[in-house]
Amino acid sequence: MSLITVSALRFGALLAGTLLLGACEKEEGRLEGPAPQASFTSQATVQDYSVDVAFTNTSQDGFIYQWNFGDDTDLSSAANPTHTYNNGGTYNVKLTVSGRGGTSTATKQVTVAPRYSALDRAKQMLTGNSSRTWVLDNTVAAPIVVGPDDANPTQWYAGGAVGSLPACQADDEFTFSMSDQYTYDAKAQTLVAGNTGCAAPLSGTSAYTFGAATGAGVAQFTLARTDAFIGVTDGANRTYRILSIDNQKMVLRVGPPSGAAVHTMKLRVK
Numbered sequence: 001m002s003l004i005t006v007s008a009l010r011f012g013a014l015l016a017g018t019l020l021l022g023a024c025e026k027e028e029g030r031l032e033g034p035a036p037q038a039s040f041t042s043q044a045t046v047q048d049y050s051v052d053v054a055f056t057n058t059s060q061d062g063f064i065y066q067w068n069f070g071d072d073t074d075l076s077s078a079a080n081p082t083h084t085y086n087n088g089g090t091y092n093v094k095l096t097v098s099g100r101g102g103t104s105t106a107t108k109q110v111t112v113a114p115r116y117s118a119l120d121r122a123k124q125m126l127t128g129n130s131s132r133t134w135v136l137d138n139t140v141a142a143p144i145v146v147g148p149d150d151a152n153p154t155q156w157y158a159g160g161a162v163g164s165l166p167a168c169q170a171d172d173e174f175t176f177s178m179s180d181q182y183t184y185d186a187k188a189q190t191l192v193a194g195n196t197g198c199a200a201p202l203s204g205t206s207a208y209t210f211g212a213a214t215g216a217g218v219a220q221f222t223l224a225r226t227d228a229f230i231g232v233t234d235g236a237n238r239t240y241r242i243l244s245i246d247n248q249k250m251v252l253r254v255g256p257p258s259g260a261a262v263h264t265m266k267l268r269v270k
Helices: 004-028 117-129
Strands: 038-046 052-055 064-068 082-085 089-099 100-114 133-138 143-148 171-179 180-183 190-192 197-199 203-212 218-221 239-245 249-254 264-267
Touching: 038 089, 038 100, 052 100, 117 133, 117 171, 117 203, 117 218, 117 239, 190 239
Parallel strands: none
Antiparallel strands: 038 052, 052 082, 064 089, 089 100, 133 171, 133 264, 143 264, 171 180, 180 203, 190 197, 203 218, 218 239, 239 249, 249 264
16 A cells, blocks of 8 residues: 555544544534423412412423512522412513523413401501500610601601610500500500600590501501500601501601601510
8 A cells, every 4th residue: 555545544534533523522512402382380379468379380391490470589490489479469470491492481470369468467466466565665776766757767866775765654555456446554654745754644545547558657547536645745646657567566657757757666565
């Protein structure tokens, strides 16, 4: 065999190997397969104040998932997630599925309705679903603060230290019933605003009207009796907005959102 023939054979084998290697490398880097088809179903479990929705992924030919639950919460990459909706409403839920053949999306509307609205929840927390007694929370700093409006609630008085409330104010009890009755028990004395200080007790009862908050707050109530009050005797009006509430703590604000003084008070269940 001539030298030229041997060289040609070697070159041909080298070229074939290079082409084969290139073909293999190209094949290894390519994702091929059927296009995914995104789809899902949902099943709701209604709670008192929220709704748990279990999503079942029925997609085909996908292996990466992204869920957008439509309520501005974090996305989920779970295959079959369960999501809690804390507010009633209709939400656009979007599932994006990725696979070897590309991506696919499916969007469905999910309508949820808890047993109770946020307003119902606030009243149940306020009254314990029957009757509940609250006291000013003298175990925390700044139990009462004062400002000119909702935007500056601490401008005039930023609050005192833990245990700073006078004894005749710290022992006051405020009881709310589900039947819209409020009872104030001053114990021995009532702290009267101004220079009066601790004075004769102003205990009494009043009906109240409960409803949605005007301005900041999850709810509000208005005391019917003209001289009724909670916490401080110099509130700008008799409408108290519940800024936050749970089974143990509540933040109340008396006074309109603007145009008058606002007193913000921290309370706890007795």
